[in-house]
Amino acid sequence: MRIAALSPFVDCRHGTERALAETLLRLVRVHGYEVHLYSQRVQDLAVVSSAHMAPSTQPAIIWHRVPSLPGPHLLRFLFWLAANKFCRLRDRWFRGIRFDAVFSPGINATDANLVLVHAVFHRLNELQGSRSSGGLRDLHRSLYYRLLRGLEHRVYRQKNVRLAAVSQHAADQLSQYFGRRDVAIVPNGVDVFHFSPTARTQRRPQVRQTLCCPEEVPLLLLVGNDLRNKGLPTLLQALTQCRDLPWQLCVVGSDSSAGYSAEIEQRQLKGRVTFAGETLDILRYYSAADIYVAPSLEDSFNLPALEAMACGLPVILSSSAGMSDYIKDGVDALLLRNPQDADALAVALQRLLADPSLRATIGSNASQTAALFSWDRHAGEIHRLLRAAAVHRS
Numbered sequence: 001m002r003i004a005a006l007s008p009f010v011d012c013r014h015g016t017e018r019a020l021a022e023t024l025l026r027l028v029r030v031h032g033y034e035v036h037l038y039s040q041r042v043q044d045l046a047v048v049s050s051a052h053m054a055p056s057t058q059p060a061i062i063w064h065r066v067p068s069l070p071g072p073h074l075l076r077f078l079f080w081l082a083a084n085k086f087c088r089l090r091d092r093w094f095r096g097i098r099f100d101a102v103f104s105p106g107i108n109a110t111d112a113n114l115v116l117v118h119a120v121f122h123r124l125n126e127l128q129g130s131r132s133s134g135g136l137r138d139l140h141r142s143l144y145y146r147l148l149r150g151l152e153h154r155v156y157r158q159k160n161v162r163l164a165a166v167s168q169h170a171a172d173q174l175s176q177y178f179g180r181r182d183v184a185i186v187p188n189g190v191d192v193f194h195f196s197p198t199a200r201t202q203r204r205p206q207v208r209q210t211l212c213c214p215e216e217v218p219l220l221l222l223v224g225n226d227l228r229n230k231g232l233p234t235l236l237q238a239l240t241q242c243r244d245l246p247w248q249l250c251v252v253g254s255d256s257s258a259g260y261s262a263e264i265e266q267r268q269l270k271g272r273v274t275f276a277g278e279t280l281d282i283l284r285y286y287s288a289a290d291i292y293v294a295p296s297l298e299d300s301f302n303l304p305a306l307e308a309m310a311c312g313l314p315v316i317l318s319s320s321a322g323m324s325d326y327i328k329d330g331v332d333a334l335l336l337r338n339p340q341d342a343d344a345l346a347v348a349l350q351r352l353l354a355d356p357s358l359r360a361t362i363g364s365n366a367s368q369t370a371a372l373f374s375w376d377r378h379a380g381e382i383h384r385l386l387r388a389a390a391v392h393r394s
Contacts, residue, residue: 001032001100001101001387001390002033002034002035002036002097003034003036003099003100003101003386004036004038004101004102005020005024005038005104006039006102006104006109006112007020007037007105007108008039008040008066008076008108009040009041009042010037010039010041010042010044011041011042011044011045011280012043012044013044013278013279013280013282014225014254014278015118015188015301015302015304016105016119018303019105019118019166019189019303022191022378022379023378024037024045024061025045025061026375026379026380027379027383028059028060028061030376030379030380031379031380031383032059033059033383034060034062035059035060035061035062036050036062036091036097037064038064038066038084038088039063039065039066040065040068040080042063044280047060047061047062047063048060048061048062048063049062049063050063050064050065050091064087064091066080066083066084067079068080068083073140073144074140077144077147078147080108081109081110084108085109085110085111088102100386100390101114101386101389101390102114103116104116107121107148107152107155110151110154112161113386113393114161114163114164114382115155115156115161115162115163115164116164116165116166116186117156117163117165117166117170117174118300118301119170120170120173120174120300121148121149122149122152122173122177123173123177123298124229125142125145125146125148125149127229127297152177152178153178156177157179160392162184162388162389162392163180163182163183163184164183164184164381164385165183165184166186166187166188167187167301167322167323167325168322169300169301169320169321169322169324170300184381184385186378186381186382187301187322187378188303188306188373188378189373189374189377189378189379190307190370190373191310191375192310192370194283195286195307195310195311195370196310196311196367197311197363197364197367199287199311200283200286200287200311200312200313201287202287203283203284203287204287204288207285207287207288211250211274213248213288217246217248218246218290218291218353219248219249219289219290219291220239220248220249220250220290220291220292220349221289221291221293222249222294223253223282223285223304224251224252224253224255224304225253225254225255225278226255227251227253227257227260228297229296229298230253230294230295230299231293231295231296231318231339232251232260234295234339234340234341234342235249235293235295235345236263236267237267237342237345238342238345238346238349239269239272239349240267240268241342241343241346241350242346242350242353243268243269245350245353247272247349248272248273248274249269249272249273249274250274250276250288251273251274251276252276252277252279252285253277253278260273260275282307283311286307286311286313290313291313291314291315291316291349291353291359292304292309292314292315292316293315294315294316295316295339295340295345296318296320296321296339297318297320299318299320299322299323300321301321301323302321302322302323305317305323306323306373307370309332309333309366309367309370310366310367312364312366312367313363313366314333314334314352314358314359314366315334315366316334316336316348317333317336318335318339319336319338326369326372331365332369333362333366334351334362
């Protein structure tokens, strides 16, 4: 089966893009697909350039480099929409490449046959409006979300477009905003051979030493590329109530830390909060951590939380994350009912910080729960949906 997969970039450093990479690899290796990846940038994934593509019966991921445009993200995304469509039409007209189906993780085109929804921007826009400061950055984000909302309306309401969501949480939003009650649920997976308690334990001493974190000081971890949405403001509020306990916080992701420096100093947390950039080796930070904290305002799934659980970490998870559908509060994670309730988050943190045995018990249960999620199963469901989309398209 030959499909086109569409994503502005693919790597293993961002949740949605890492999920796409895992899926495409299995579609090729397990299901024998010929995958044509239309993307502006590819990292951390073995691909064959379309410029050097030769006739072959071997399935592969063939990368068609889509040109990019410098400038604000809104303009770059508009250019991406036009450019990836043009590149596919060019390949069809001049190279005779025809696809059985077009697959998109999210809104990356208006003509995809199967869309796997990782985020619903109608919901994110509501949150953005409630916390906007009126600056240029917020104005740009507002315009970008308006564009994505328009695309969601155009694409998600089309009955001939098959929709899948990474959680029931996201599927409920697709029903609420677009009236789609035929959405397939395809949870993300986790590589339990890579993310495991054993891997975490083996790397822990060296990584803790590198991060200058004494073993007796619990390390809290938050991973995300939109720190406001990932709940960092609420977390800092909660940690203010935990100043008398030993802890360090590490925040990993590409978002800027500039807006938090003054707040951290004001809350007398300076020296206890470290910001690390995005990383390919996220296991490094899971290995060093003692507690994973995820008080997201909105999260269709929260893949890092699942990876942390696979590593045997106790997780504090927001009920606004799709992953919360699969946990038992107090058994394999602690559930934060209101992600903006700093007092409740402080109580959960104090409970785990003060009780190493509770951390160990919840972490052990968490790794067993995480083992139920697999990329093979995820890719198998996408394979089934793509075949159905191909039949419907023909």
